[in-house]
Amino acid sequence: MIGFRVQEEWLDYNATLGLEIRSPLFETDAVPGVTSYPTPFHDTPLNRRLLRFPALRARQVGPVAPVEADCYLGGSLWRRGLLRYKDYDSAKGEYQYQFEADADALATRIEGVTLPQVALPTVPVQMVPETADYVLFPVRNTAFYDKEKAKDYLNVVNYWSGTEFPLNTQELFYTFTPFPKVVPLLRYLFAAFGYAVQGSWVEDPEIQQLVLYSTRSLDAATGLGNVAEFALASLLPDVRVADLLIVLQQTFCLGYLFNPVRKVVEIRPLKEVIRDFTYQDRQARAGWRDVAPDTDGFTLGYTADSGDELLKNFTWPEVRLGNGMEVIRPQADTLRMVREVQSGREWLVPMAEQQGYSPRADLGMENNTLGQLRFLFYRGLQPDASGTLYPFGTSGTENCQGQPVGTYSLQWDGPNGLYETWHKDWLAFRTNARQEEREVPLTLAEFLALDPARKDRVEELHFLWERISVQLGGDVTVGTARFTYHQTAH
Numbered sequence: 001m002i003g004f005r006v007q008e009e010w011l012d013y014n015a016t017l018g019l020e021i022r023s024p025l026f027e028t029d030a031v032p033g034v035t036s037y038p039t040p041f042h043d044t045p046l047n048r049r050l051l052r053f054p055a056l057r058a059r060q061v062g063p064v065a066p067v068e069a070d071c072y073l074g075g076s077l078w079r080r081g082l083l084r085y086k087d088y089d090s091a092k093g094e095y096q097y098q099f100e101a102d103a104d105a106l107a108t109r110i111e112g113v114t115l116p117q118v119a120l121p122t123v124p125v126q127m128v129p130e131t132a133d134y135v136l137f138p139v140r141n142t143a144f145y146d147k148e149k150a151k152d153y154l155n156v157v158n159y160w161s162g163t164e165f166p167l168n169t170q171e172l173f174y175t176f177t178p179f180p181k182v183v184p185l186l187r188y189l190f191a192a193f194g195y196a197v198q199g200s201w202v203e204d205p206e207i208q209q210l211v212l213y214s215t216r217s218l219d220a221a222t223g224l225g226n227v228a229e230f231a232l233a234s235l236l237p238d239v240r241v242a243d244l245l246i247v248l249q250q251t252f253c254l255g256y257l258f259n260p261v262r263k264v265v266e267i268r269p270l271k272e273v274i275r276d277f278t279y280q281d282r283q284a285r286a287g288w289r290d291v292a293p294d295t296d297g298f299t300l301g302y303t304a305d306s307g308d309e310l311l312k313n314f315t316w317p318e319v320r321l322g323n324g325m326e327v328i329r330p331q332a333d334t335l336r337m338v339r340e341v342q343s344g345r346e347w348l349v350p351m352a353e354q355q356g357y358s359p360r361a362d363l364g365m366e367n368n369t370l371g372q373l374r375f376l377f378y379r380g381l382q383p384d385a386s387g388t389l390y391p392f393g394t395s396g397t398e399n400c401q402g403q404p405v406g407t408y409s410l411q412w413d414g415p416n417g418l419y420e421t422w423h424k425d426w427l428a429f430r431t432n433a434r435q436e437e438r439e440v441p442l443t444l445a446e447f448l449a450l451d452p453a454r455k456d457r458v459e460e461l462h463f464l465w466e467r468i469s470v471q472l473g474g475d476v477t478v479g480t481a482r483f484t485y486h487q488t489a490h
């Protein structure tokens with residue numbers, strides 16, 4: 001049987017269930033999941049109560065809130081998700097609901113929620129280069145403060161003396177802005193919506209040093225001496241949670257694989273999916289329908305931060321493949337690097353010309369809703385031109401002395417760039433893949449074991465599926481499902 005449980009009670013339900021299951025691997029501007037076609041629920045007293053009287057609330061101003069529900073197939077829990085109200089037919093005495101699971105259900109929960117609105121932890125102020133949640137490293141930013149209000153500012157955020165981050169005494173010489181680490185931030189964000197995070201991408205030691213640039217200063221009236229802790233969310237730009245996930249997906253060519261029963265999301269580079277030789281044998285029906293490819297080349301690049309004066313007449317280098325018709329251009333970028341001499345030292349630092357935000361008097365208060373995501377890597381303590389160590393943040397893979405300090409660059413081009421490192425294998429597959437639709441008989445066990453990251457072998461050919469349409473019967477027979485396939489090389 002097919003059943004839905006709400007608050008540990010079974011809804012009255014005796015219909016078939018039509019589903020569209022979309023792979024989370026193929027779309028670059030969304031994270032798709034599982035959505036049912038509208039399905040009926042009778043207007044019984046039990047359903048009215050568990051669905052929170054939707055027919056009455058639908059007449060009120062504002063949408064009817066979705067209801068958390070578990071979907072069971074054959075007596076086993078299949079998906080945890082949401083029932084979204086569609087309509088009510090009083091003549092039939094019937095509600096229509098759409099069941100959403102995986103990323104579709106999460107998307108409903110996070111719709112409109114911005115990063116500063118999420119209940120993130122408060123963390124202690126530590127004037128050290130690296131903590132578990134954030135790092136401090138020098139960034140040249142001559143425009144952080146209005147010079148009329150901060151005449152003695154030394155033009156470097158997180159200035160490093162050679163041994164420490166010096167604190168202000170009377171005048172404002174220094175300002176300190178922590179840069180949150182992306183991986184801990186993702187763990188906090190998903191945890192706020194009930195999910196744990198795992199996967200090779202978040203376990204990569206170099207990715208664990210990926211940080212978000214911030215312009216939120218820790219300044220207080222007398223320096224940092226009286227600041228014991230700060231809210232991590234206060235460092236984040238006014239960007240939606242969903243947009244952060246999509247930006248990371250686009251920048252690093254990632255797939256978000258949801259297990260809604262275990263409440264775990266696996267973040268996996270798509271290059272790993274293509275390189276994986278394992279497969280599942282499928283017995284498809286004899287005929288198939290060939291589908292014209294929908295790719296005509298790719299263009300990969302950044303969207304420059306409009307608030308950084310350094311980028312006003314600057315265009316980030318892009319990568320163009322073929323005719324470049326599909327554009328992958330995340331609403332994000334990085335910082336330009338500059339070699340500069342200051343106080344007798346020569347060092348390599350990121351640079352911006354961008355107003356900051358500080359609670360000190362009214363310095364930069366109008367900039368407290370900065371809305372751009374910008375990424376950098378923290379490479380630890382590295383030598384400047386004379387050999388003095390300093391905390392080094394960069395968009396590249398070499399330090400001030402030209403020594404390699406990483407393998408991932410945040411530029412799109414080049415041998416260590418985002419295209420070569422993350423996108424190349426997946427986009428080669430997307431460019432060359434034949435597409436076809438096949439009718440595939442499925443048992444219930446096979447349906448329950450569907451995995452978008454595992455290839456299917458059909459008649460000696462290997463495929464990844466993009467979409468599955470299936471109708472589940474009242475006795476939970478599955479029968480035949482329609483697969484939209486992309487053929488892989490192996």
